[in-house]
Amino acid sequence: xxxxxxxxxxxxxxxxxxxxxxxxxxxxxxxxxxxxxxxxxxxxxxxxxxxxxxxxxxxxxxxxxxxxxxxxxxxxxxxxxxxxxxxxxxxxxxxxxxxxxxxxxxxxxxxxxxxxxxxx
Amino acid sequence: xxxxxxxxxxxxxxxxxxxxxxxxxxxxxxxxxxxxxxxxxxxxxxxxxxxxxxxxxxxxxxxxxxxxxxxxxxxxxxxxxxxxxxxxxxxxxxxxxxxxxxxxxxxxxxxxxxxxxxxxxxxxxxxxxxxxxxxxxxxxxxxxxxxxxxxxxxxxxxxxxxxxxxxxxxxxxxxxxxxxxxxxxxxxxxxxxxxxxxxxxxxxxxxxxxxxxxxxxxxxxxxxxxxxxxxxxxxxxxxxxxxxxxxxxxxxxxxxxxxxxxxxxxxxxxxxxxxxxxxxxxxxxxxxxxxxxxxxxxxxxxxxxxxxxxxxxxxxxxxxxxxxxxxxxxxxxxxxxxxxxxxxxxxxxxxxxxxxxxxxxxxxxxxxxxxxxxxxxxxxxxxxxxxxxxxxxxxxxxxxxxxxxxxxxxxxxxxxxxxxxxxxxxxxxxxxxxxxxxxxxxxxxxxxxxxxxxxxxxxxxxxxxxxxxxxxxxxxxxxxxxxxxxxxxxxxxxxxxxxxxxxxxxxxxxxxxxxxxxxxxxxxxxxxxxxxxxxxxxxxxxxxxxxxxxxxxxxxxxxxxxxxxxxxxxxxxxxxxxx
Numbered sequence: 001x002x003x004x005x006x007x008x009x010x011x012x013x014x015x016x017x018x019x020x021x022x023x024x025x026x027x028x029x030x031x032x033x034x035x036x037x038x039x040x041x042x043x044x045x046x047x048x049x050x051x052x053x054x055x056x057x058x059x060x061x062x063x064x065x066x067x068x069x070x071x072x073x074x075x076x077x078x079x080x081x082x083x084x085x086x087x088x089x090x091x092x093x094x095x096x097x098x099x100x101x102x103x104x105x106x107x108x109x110x111x112x113x114x115x116x117x118x119x120x
Numbered sequence: 121x122x123x124x125x126x127x128x129x130x131x132x133x134x135x136x137x138x139x140x141x142x143x144x145x146x147x148x149x150x151x152x153x154x155x156x157x158x159x160x161x162x163x164x165x166x167x168x169x170x171x172x173x174x175x176x177x178x179x180x181x182x183x184x185x186x187x188x189x190x191x192x193x194x195x196x197x198x199x200x201x202x203x204x205x206x207x208x209x210x211x212x213x214x215x216x217x218x219x220x221x222x223x224x225x226x227x228x229x230x231x232x233x234x235x236x237x238x239x240x241x242x243x244x245x246x247x248x249x250x251x252x253x254x255x256x257x258x259x260x261x262x263x264x265x266x267x268x269x270x271x272x273x274x275x276x277x278x279x280x281x282x283x284x285x286x287x288x289x290x291x292x293x294x295x296x297x298x299x300x301x302x303x304x305x306x307x308x309x310x311x312x313x314x315x316x317x318x319x320x321x322x323x324x325x326x327x328x329x330x331x332x333x334x335x336x337x338x339x340x341x342x343x344x345x346x347x348x349x350x351x352x353x354x355x356x357x358x359x360x361x362x363x364x365x366x367x368x369x370x371x372x373x374x375x376x377x378x379x380x381x382x383x384x385x386x387x388x389x390x391x392x393x394x395x396x397x398x399x400x401x402x403x404x405x406x407x408x409x410x411x412x413x414x415x416x417x418x419x420x421x422x423x424x425x426x427x428x429x430x431x432x433x434x435x436x437x438x439x440x441x442x443x444x445x446x447x448x449x450x451x452x453x454x455x456x457x458x459x460x461x462x463x464x465x466x467x468x469x470x471x472x473x474x475x476x477x478x479x480x481x482x483x484x485x486x487x488x489x490x491x492x493x494x495x496x497x498x499x500x501x502x503x504x505x506x507x508x509x510x511x512x513x514x515x516x517x518x519x520x521x522x523x524x525x526x527x528x529x530x531x532x533x534x535x536x537x538x539x540x541x542x543x544x545x546x547x548x549x550x551x552x553x554x555x556x557x558x559x560x561x562x563x564x565x566x567x568x569x570x571x572x573x574x575x576x577x578x579x580x581x582x583x584x585x586x587x588x589x590x591x592x593x594x595x596x597x598x599x600x601x602x603x604x605x606x607x608x609x610x611x612x613x614x615x616x617x618x619x620x621x622x623x624x625x626x627x628x629x630x631x632x633x634x635x636x637x638x639x640x641x642x643x644x645x646x647x648x649x650x651x652x653x654x655x656x657x658x659x660x661x662x663x664x665x666x667x668x669x670x671x672x673x674x675x676x677x678x679x680x681x682x683x684x685x686x687x688x689x690x691x692x693x694x695x696x697x698x699x
Contacts (some may be wrong), residue, residue, distance in 0.1 A: 042198065045197075073206055084243065
């Protein structure tokens with residue numbers, strides 16, 4: 001499929017683009033996915049739950065896949081990043097708690113948390 | 121003429137039966153009434169209908185996640201999150217308010233579009249989430265009265281081989297407890313439906329391709345979930361061979377389960393303790409039902425994985441105390457916190473490394489963060505105090521590659537023992553504490569004699585030993601097959617380690633996945649392994665296999681295997697040995 005196709009699908013949700021004016025404060029950062037399974041559903045759930053604790057609008061884009069910009073507060077949009085281990089994700093936030101949101105989320109995205117794929 | 125379709129093996133087992141075709145047509149647009157007839161008169165009312173349906177589905181999913189096992193719980197709690205997703209909700213709201221669609225049309229359109237977007241993703245894992253979305257959509261539509269509840273699937277007869285383009289997790293949970301198997305045109309072994317099929321014991325082959333859907337209902341077929349095959353119109357011979365294999369498998373399982381609580385003693389009288397591997401507190405308790413003789417590997421990472429800070433000694437002590445109290449003097453083998461490689465924790469992770477499997481893993485990491493090791497061992501010592509002297513707690517050190525590492529770890533542990541026992545390194549009563557090495561680096565196997573005098577036991581971790589011996593990353597699908605624990609090079613290292621254990625008269629356990637493979641049991645015993653630690657569900661069959669072993673034959677088998685050129689030769693040898 002072409003990448004542009006998935007941008008055009010009317011999924012709503014994606015309100016912010018890099019061109020939209022910053023609300024109060026805006027910031028961005030780039031993180032690398034370290035988890036061996038990538039940003040899978042369970043991990044995505046943690047991200048969405050964390051993102052929803054902030055007022056700032058938070059978006060993510062998978063630079064390694066040239067993905068569309070998606071809303072980090074939506075699990076359905078996050079999954080479309082198809083983020084695998086080693087991919088670089090740009091996180092942007094706009095709003096009064098933008099900095100704090102980015103700090104929390106980049107830790108989660110980058111985070112190397114446990115998974116049951118373990119074996120001795 | 122038999123047609124053999126090939127796909128990906130996603131859930132093991134063999135099923136003989138008849139093809140039943142399942143078409144999930146509920147979300148096709150053809151099913152929609154003409155748009156003109158369905159324009160919403162009152163958007164606000166339609167929006168309320170949607171919200172009510174959403175709340176009802178949420179309650180349904182909550183109930184499902186509580187009534188089924190932990191696998192299903194995980195899946196349906198994620199479904200709840202998708203159900204409440206802002207993108208989904210917002211798109212439905214827009215369709216109702218802007219496009220004047222009624223609640224049913226709006227839901228159908230949004231779900232269908234989203235499923236389409238996911239199906240088109242090129243990464244299989246993410247693409248197979250389409251099934252999750254459709255599943256939620258169908259639940260919503262059922263609540264809205266647009267789709268009849270699924271009755272077709274629940275009424276399948278026991279000889280049904282269900283074929284479908286894809287199945288949702290809800291579809292799988294609707295199935296009657298016994299059908300012959302499932303074949304899917306799409307999907308992946310990582311999809312939720314595959315995971316559920318495995319936990320239900322239903323053979324499943326996925327990714328067969330659209331030619332599957334050209335098969336007519338009612339044709340006789342065989343599904344082989346081990347090799348990923350679907351045989352349509354099998355010959356008499358196919359039916360006989362597969363039928364026998366299936367019957368034997370079921371008979372052996374039933375027999376093994378009936379004798380699970382008896383000791384596993386070989387024909388010539390050697391007792392082989394069979395332990396279970398455990399990831400959680402529940403696994404430790406569940407070992408009783410399966411007849412395990414103890415816990416051979418408790419992966420402590422999972423016990424505290426939700427934490428953002430290291431566990432406090434008190435809470436860790438309380439946990440070990442609960443576990444130890446349940447053991448009835450059976451050994452409890454606790455692996456020291458094992459991070460690095462492909463395992464990371466919020467509060468304990470090495471720096472980002474170019475080659476994490478060759479980096480600061482296991483004991484290497486613990487030596488760099490000795491407070492983690494000290495606290496864990498302190499908790500074990502405190503838990504051991506309440507126990508009788510017959511109780512045994514084993515503490516197992518992962519990723520030891522040099523004698524010096526082991527010396528350093530032992531020195532740290534002795535210091536903790538002295539602190540805890542007020543100056544006496546010998547221990548102040550309570551359970552017997554044994555310290556052992558998880559042999560998983562070739563260097564440790566090669567120098568096993570030097571390590572043996574510092575430890576009370578060995579345990580061989582064959583998954584890592586194989587990947588390090590064959591220099592192939594077991595998480596990289598392009599080379600993972602090379603990391604075969606049955607490769608003669610790995611077997612040489614196991615034999616060498618077992619020899620050292622015998623000379624120093626210490627037990628040697630084996631806790632890799634291969635310990636759960638019944639065909640490998642005679643070989644492992646022949647190599648000198650004295651205890652096995654296997655995945656919980658396999659314990660009864662492993663015990664039964666041991667009872668059918670004769671040590672002289674096992675040793676002969678091991679000698680032949682050690683002379684093989686590659687893992688395939690070893691497997692061929694095992695196939696003869698077992699038959």
